[in-house]
Amino acid sequence: MQQRKAILVILDGLGDRGNPELDGLTPLQYASTPHLDSLAKRSMVGLMDPIAPGIRAGSDTSHLNLLGYNPYEVYTGRGPFEAAGLDMDLEPGDIAFRCNFSTVDENLVVLDRRAGRIKEGTHELVEAINGIKIEDVTFYVKEGVEHRAALIMRGAGLSSKVSDVDPHGTGKRIHLAKPLSKDAEKTARLLNEFVVRAHKILENHPVNIERKKNGLKPANILLPRGAGMVPHLEKFEKKYGMKGACVVGAPLIRGICKLAGMEPVDFSGATGSYDTDMRGKFEHAVKSLNTHEFVLVNIKATDIAGHDMLPRKKVEVIERIDDAIGYLMEIMPEDTVLVVTADHSTPCTVGDHSGDPVPIMLYASDARKEGKEFNEVSCARGSLRIKGSDLMNIVLNLTNRAEKFGA
């Protein structure tokens, strides 16, 4: 029994609903996708509920579930994954937050949640507020791309049950973090104190004085949201007997893979945006198969088009993905198992994640040949009608790595 390697391609937010602008078809039905369709004809196909029927998954909870980590057990908020995605070191008991550098006025009313999409200077700003200690709790901050950052609180007796400081809109005063359970009072109190202290430092920081001088919005506050407790994830390699790698632009997904012990493969073309280098991603994935048995590739652009409610843009993105899949089939070693699916639907009619199931196909040289076209409707005629938590068992089976239960 020859053990195989696998590539898991997650087309973020690919699933959609019938769109009036596309004759009532989904973008995936509407798009011309000769390579995906050809692959479907040689694959097991079907539909997958990323978590369960009708459940609206986040990208984080879905990726966790697809990788075999029950999000109802390990997920308390996005913070730890964002922090891990920025390569911050996390320790058990840490509480982590996703943050924005934002612009507030003197009454702490938000003028711009993204501080004019600040491009430069956040590293200097972070240096001024990183390592602040209040009582026995230390605050660690790290910047991401543009206005993005992550925050870690490290100390005794902390809880993730605190509400967001980010008011999630302009023209609103920042919120006070509120304890959502009794044991979160300390966490909320110290977090609020940190936000105010950091605000005073940022307000007068040379980077912001310079920005104001140049008519740019100052990044004068850090707004935490998505509090989460660092979970313990059993290492992917131990769990599945495969060394895992990931080619992922988005820090949130990169962080999930990192916390699972998978190795991120970074390259400048992986932008996590419309302009991401899809062929480049697959090239790096195939290269990773030399040293790893399992590679996850995430392409975010489909999700962005769904959030932007642009069905024709989503069609265009899908057709670019189709071209890259054709390229992948050329360069992929024979006898690789290739899975193509999504982490959730992001219908252009909704502009956000939905609980609709997503199409899935699993190609192997000896796969049952079930499909006709790769889309939400055609795939429903295939054999797979699974949950996200089934996926890794099916991958282990098709890569001939599953353990037999019984004789």
Place this chain on the structure above:
Amino acid sequence: MQQRKAILVILDGLGDRGNPELDGLTPLQYASTPHLDSLAKRSMVGLMDPIAPGIRAGSDTSHLNLLGYNPYEVYTGRGPFEAAGLDMDLEPGDIAFRCNFSTVDENLVVLDRRAGRIKEGTHELVEAINGIKIEDVTFYVKEGVEHRAALIMRGAGLSSKVSDVDPHGTGKRIHLAKPLSKDAEKTARLLNEFVVRAHKILENHPVNIERKKNGLKPANILLPRGAGMVPHLEKFEKKYGMKGACVVGAPLIRGICKLAGMEPVDFSGATGSYDTDMRGKFEHAVKSLNTHEFVLVNIKATDIAGHDMLPRKKVEVIERIDDAIGYLMEIMPEDTVLVVTADHSTPCTVGDHSGDPVPIMLYASDARKEGKEFNEVSCARGSLRIKGSDLMNIVLNLTNRAEKFGA
């Protein structure tokens, strides 16, 4: 509501993958199966995960699950089912093993795991070692066909958590049984002592002296494996209100049925091998319907072809089964429910069990007519997408025997 009787035909290891020798089709897709296809057109059809998606089932764990006994609760190893299949009496607390009569040299290195597939004399060998008592534990042995045998340990404080003595290969020294948990130390120690004591007796047994004289390999050791604790299975008749029978060649499956309180219908044509008399099996099944409400028929030949990695042989076996199914439809009483499915896939490209789902069809005179052809791909379009543990509930429903839940 007229209650019906049912025949469950389990084509062992029938499911397969796309095979390059068969134009990428599965053996079942490739084979000419007019009777199975005709039945599919009058049946509910679909796919079944014997245990759960991707899980590689053994024949034992799958049969248990199909009959409604959760293998995660009742299965600790194949031993008890093998012993029951040889009509050994089992008591609660017994630990049982599957064994081979094997040939070892003076250093206990295995020369032949099957002692030259010994045909005669094992009954005499067994008589010399049956009933040995070490401390408070008695060892019972019984021979099966050829080199096969089973062993029971009966006494206080025994555990099934011991590793195999059988090294599973020639040229290897026999293993010492190791305790896999603290409370298994006594079991391992006494088992090892029994193996050595029995070896000394077998080595000098007249049957083996005669074999050596004739240039045959002596069956000079008994190698236990697959330790299991005798499970308590609620009697099939009590559970389902149907008296159950089985027409089964393989002792392992026969033992499962016996421990579930089903009555084995034995006849010499049921060989559990390629040459099994398929029409004869169905004749005996139909005859059993006079005294029983439920009959399980297992045909092993499909599984053997899968293990042997012979796709064309598997096609040929399937075509013989198709002929026998045509015969069954002729002789079966009207209004019998007929289920045709498999316990797991044994793809010829893999040479072992896999976790791929299996096709299933349920025929009744008033069944929904869903199918086109009986194979892994066509059945995917039917209504059934079930787990093995759903099967008996569906049988109870179609036989009009299910209890109503509610008003």
